[in-house]
Amino acid sequence: MDIGDQTVIQGQVWHDGAPVAGAYVRLLDSTDEFTAEVVTSPEGEFRFFAAPGKWKVRSLAPIGKGERLLDADVGLNETTIVID
Amino acid sequence: MSRNDVLVTADWAEENLGTPGLVFVEVDEDTSAYDGGHLEGAVKLDWKKDLQDPLRRDFVDKAGFEALLSSRGIANDDTVILYGGNNNWFAAYAYWYFKLYGHENVKLIDGGRKKWELDGRPLSKDPVERPATQYQAKEPDLSIRAFRDEVVASIGSKNLIDVRSPDEFSGKILAPAHLPQEQAQKGGHVPTAKNIPWSKAANEDGTFKTDEQLAELYAEQGYDESKATIAYCRIGERSSHTWFVLRELLGKSDVKNYDGSWVEYGSLVGVPIEK
Numbered sequence: 339m340d341i342g343d344q345t346v347i348q349g350q351v352w353h354d355g356a357p358v359a360g361a362y363v364r365l366l367d368s369t370d371e372f373t374a375e376v377v378t379s380p381e382g383e384f385r386f387f388a389a390p391g392k393w394k395v396r397s398l399a400p401i402g403k404g405e406r407l408l409d410a411d412v413g414l415n416e417t418t419i420v421i422d
Numbered sequence: 423m424s425r426n427d428v429l430v431t432a433d434w435a436e437e438n439l440g441t442p443g444l445v446f447v448e449v450d451e452d453t454s455a456y457d458g459g460h461l462e463g464a465v466k467l468d469w470k471k472d473l474q475d476p477l478r479r480d481f482v483d484k485a486g487f488e489a490l491l492s493s494r495g496i497a498n499d500d501t502v503i504l505y506g507g508n509n510n511w512f513a514a515y516a517y518w519y520f521k522l523y524g525h526e527n528v529k530l531i532d533g534g535r536k537k538w539e540l541d542g543r544p545l546s547k548d549p550v551e552r553p554a555t556q557y558q559a560k561e562p563d564l565s566i567r568a569f570r571d572e573v574v575a576s577i578g579s580k581n582l583i584d585v586r587s588p589d590e591f592s593g594k595i596l597a598p599a600h601l602p603q604e605q606a607q608k609g610g611h612v613p614t615a616k617n618i619p620w621s622k623a624a625n626e627d628g629t630f631k632t633d634e635q636l637a638e639l640y641a642e643q644g645y646d647e648s649k650a651t652i653a654y655c656r657i658g659e660r661s662s663h664t665w666f667v668l669r670e671l672l673g674k675s676d677v678k679n680y681d682g683s684w685v686e687y688g689s690l691v692g693v694p695i696e697k
Contacts, residue, residue, distance in 0.1 A: 347599075362536060364626075365599050372621035373587045374599035375508065377452070386599040389589065398626060400542050 345410050348385040349417040350378070351397045353404075357382025358421060361399035368392040395419055425633060428517075428529055428670040430503060432538055435531045438503075439463055445496050445552070448535070449473075449506040449516040451659070455535065459545030461505065465494045465552060469512045469659070473519060479686075487523050487559045495552025501527040508659075509621075509628040510534035515662040517670075518679055522567060524560025530666070536628040566665070568652045568678035570686055573612060574693055581651040582615035585664045586684065590656065591617040593697045596688075597656055605656065606688025610697040612654070618643045620660040623667045636667055647674075654680040654687070 347365065351358040363384040364375040368391060376384050378397075386395075390412055396405040397419045404421040430438075438444055439462045446464035448456045456466040467473060472490055475482055482490065496502060502520060506513035513534055520528045531538070538545075568576075576582055589595045593609025611617070622639055623631055630636070645651075651668060653661040658681030669677040680687075687693065 360539065362540075367587065367589055369588065371588050371619060373589060373595075374601075376600045377455075377507070387595075387597070387601060388599045389595050398540065400540055 341414060343412055345388050345390050345412050345415065346385060347388050347393060347395065347408065347410050347415045347417065348383065349395070349419065350382040351384065351399070351404065351419045351421065352382065353399070353401055353421040358397070358399055358401070361397045361421075363395055363397045363419065366394040366396060370394065397421060424673075425671055428666070429532050429630065430529050431532055432541060432543060435461070435503060435505070435538075436543055443500060444503055445494075445500045446503045446505070447494075447496075447516065449504060449512045450535070451506075451508050451512050455507050457547075459547055460550075461538070462544065462546040462548070463550055464505075465496075465550050467494070467516060469515060473516065479682075481519065481522075481562075484523065484559045484561065488557045491557035491559070492555050495555055496557060497555040498526070498558055501529065503529050503531060505531035505534045505538070507535045509536060509624050509663070511620075511659045511663055514666045515659040518566065518662040518665055522562050524563060533627050533629040540627055565676075566669070566678055568654075568680040570680075570682050570690060570693075572678075573652055573654070573680050573682075573687065576650075576652055577612060577694065578614045579649070581646055581649050582612050583645075583651060583653045583661075583664060584611045584615040584617050584684075585620040585653055585655045585661050586611075586617070587619055587621070588617060590684070591615075598660075605685050608688045608695055610688070610695040611684075612687060613694050613696040615654075615696075616643055616645075618645075618664070620655070620663045623664065630667065630671060633671060636672055640668070640672070650676040650678075652678045652680050654683040656684045657681070658683045 351361045365373045504513040655661040665679040
């Protein structure tokens with residue numbers, strides 16, 4: 339994928355050593371306000387097109403919740419969310 | 423109009439799958455979601471292919487809507503139960519659309535597909551066939567749909583509610599962050615619009631907040647009860663969610679959805695924009 343000058347936040351959701359498919363992942367801005375939500379792929383992957391700055395990614399699945407803070411730059415920003 | 427007239431719980435929906443006179447309809451942004459499993463007996467509406475004119479940027483016309491509903495086996499006296507992904511954005515859009523063409527009985531499943539999945543309720547991959555009907559639509563009810571000139575004329579006089587995320591409102595990003603950043607020519611918002619994100623009206627599982635919480639939310643944000651209201655977002659689906667909250671749950675009068683929304687407004691030549 340050619341991401342040009344976009345700020346992409348992508349990664350996977352994991353639980354118990356395996357990726358979680360069909361988890362809901364939401365992107366929250368620096369004030370904790372909802373910005374977007376996606377469902378993970380069969381490989382547990384998610385992707386957002388955001389902007390540089392501080393973000394929170396939070397995942398919600400029948401097995402539980404997990405979240406991760408990150409500071410995104412222009413380009414590709416990869417992260418993993420673990421549901422304990 | 424009250425909550426029970428327009429909203430059903432997932433429990434109720436599960437108990438009433440297959441009840442004659444009810445037609446469950448799934449409407450998603452990700453139109454492949456239905457094919458991966460849907461409520462037993464539910465038919466699919468593709469918001470892009472089925473609900474948009476293939477050539478112009480507009481709805482399908484009355485005859486097109488009649489042909490669509492007839493082919494899906496939806497009759498005028500059926501109660502249509504809508505649900506979908508993305509916290510019911512597109513299901514709310516379809517709800518507004520059904521109301522625009524005068525369908526009498528329409529309801530949303532609270533929480534939509536997300537709550538259904540989080541609850542671990544059953545999904546089916548069985549193909550759904552319903553016998554065709556002779557659906558008759560009414561003339562579009564334009565008292566619930568706003569166009570661009572009305573939006574420009576409403577600056578400073580009506581409640582203009584921008585339901586996008588704060589970063590879209592400020593022009594930092596141009597589209598919801600799960601989509602590539604393109605679309606309107608300019609970022610920002612309609613002058614005098616208040617930013618009351620649709621997401622403030624929903625719980626994390628996609629269900630709507632209580633009537634009391636919703637009433638408090640809009641009062642807190644300075645919603646003026648004495649004025650007419652126009653809600654907008656990027657392409658009109660999230661603002662349908664807020665339109666549903668304001669008109670159907672809270673019973674406010676004179677609420678319109680501006681489905682042209684920011685993709686149109688942010689590309690208009692000569693209109694004022696605030697950032």
